[in-house]
Amino acid sequence: MQEIETLTRVLYADTPQSTLYHYTTFSGLLGIVQSRTLWASDIRYMNDSAELRHTADLIAAEVRERIEDGRANSSLLSQFADWVAHWITSGHMLFGASFRSHGNLLSQWRGYSLPGKGVSLGFCPEYILRCAARQGFMIGKCIYEPARQQNLIGQVVDAVERLGGTREDESLSAVERSALYRESFAAVETDLLRIAAILKHPSFREEKEWRIVSPVLTRSGEIPIRFREGHDMLVPYIEFDLAGEGGAPVMDHLYLGPTENMNISMNSLQMFLEQSGIVPKRGIDYCRIPFRQR
Incomplete structure (x- = not known):
C-alpha cells in the first residue's frame, strides 16, 4: 500500500553519521570474528517479544480511542x-540486529x-x-518519543481505515466483510513489521539504537534460519555477513568492558584481533568503568 510504503521509506531514510557499536561477550566476539557474521534475531523474540508488543499496545490504544469517540x-x-x-506470534518474519551510538554505557555493559x-x-x-545493501537489509534509527510514535501509529490506522473503507459493500455478509478486512491487513503487514522494528519503549531512549x-x-525456506539458545526458548536467527574485502570484519574502534584484569585482558584481546x-x-580503549562482581 503506497501510503505506508512511503512512510516506511521516510523512516529508513535517516543514516548514521558516527561509529556504530555492538555490545557482546567474549564468546560473541569469537563467534563474530571467526564466522565473519553477526546474528540477526527474529524481532518477535527480542526481549521476549516485548518489541512487537509495544507496537501492538500502541495500536490497541489508538483503536480504542477512535471507537470511543x-x-x-x-x-x-x-x-x-x-x-x-495474533500477528505478533504467527505473522511474517523479520530479523534484526542492534547497534548503539554510544559504545561505553554502563546499562549496556550490564545488559549485553x-x-x-x-x-x-x-x-x-x-x-x-x-x-x-549487499544483503537487502535496511538500517533504521529507533524511535522513542511517545508523541512521534503515536503520530506514526495514527497514520497507519488512518491508512487501514481508508483501505478497508474502499472495500465496503452493504450487500456483503459479516463473514465476507471480515475476509475483505483481512486482505487489507495483509496489505500493510510488511511495512507495519518494518515500522514496529524501530519503535521502542521510551524507557530505553538512552540506548540511541540503530537497527x-x-x-x-513470508516462509521459512527463503533464507537459512538457524537457532540459538535464549533465556527460556530457542531464538531463530539468520546470519548478517560482515566480511570485508580481506575477509575479516572491518572494525573502527573497540571498547573493552569492565574487568578486574584490565592489562592482561587488553593484551589478549589485541593479540586475538x-x-x-x-x-x-x-584502536582499543578500556571503558574505565569500575568493575563490580554481580
Whole structure:
C-alpha cells in the first residue's frame, strides 16, 4: 500500500553519521570474528517479544480511542487490533540486529555482556551500510518519543481505515466483510513489521539504537534460519555477513568492558584481533568503568 510504503521509506531514510557499536561477550566476539557474521534475531523474540508488543499496545490504544469517540468503523478497527495481537506470534518474519551510538554505557555493559567478559565493537557506519545493501537489509534509527510514535501509529490506522473503507459493500455478509478486512491487513503487514522494528519503549531512549532489519520473510525456506539458545526458548536467527574485502570484519574502534584484569585482558584481546587480521582504525580503549562482581 503506497501510503505506508512511503512512510516506511521516510523512516529508513535517516543514516548514521558516527561509529556504530555492538555490545557482546567474549564468546560473541569469537563467534563474530571467526564466522565473519553477526546474528540477526527474529524481532518477535527480542526481549521476549516485548518489541512487537509495544507496537501492538500502541495500536490497541489508538483503536480504542477512535471507537470511543464514535468516529471510526468499529468493526474494521476491532478486527485490526485483534489481527495485530495474533500477528505478533504467527505473522511474517523479520530479523534484526542492534547497534548503539554510544559504545561505553554502563546499562549496556550490564545488559549485553557478562561480568568481566564484555566488548563493544565499533563499526564505521558506511561499512555497515554497504554490508546491509549487499544483503537487502535496511538500517533504521529507533524511535522513542511517545508523541512521534503515536503520530506514526495514527497514520497507519488512518491508512487501514481508508483501505478497508474502499472495500465496503452493504450487500456483503459479516463473514465476507471480515475476509475483505483481512486482505487489507495483509496489505500493510510488511511495512507495519518494518515500522514496529524501530519503535521502542521510551524507557530505553538512552540506548540511541540503530537497527539493521532483513527483508520480510513470508516462509521459512527463503533464507537459512538457524537457532540459538535464549533465556527460556530457542531464538531463530539468520546470519548478517560482515566480511570485508580481506575477509575479516572491518572494525573502527573497540571498547573493552569492565574487568578486574584490565592489562592482561587488553593484551589478549589485541593479540586475538591481530591474529585475525583486524586492526581497528581508532584502536582499543578500556571503558574505565569500575568493575563490580554481580
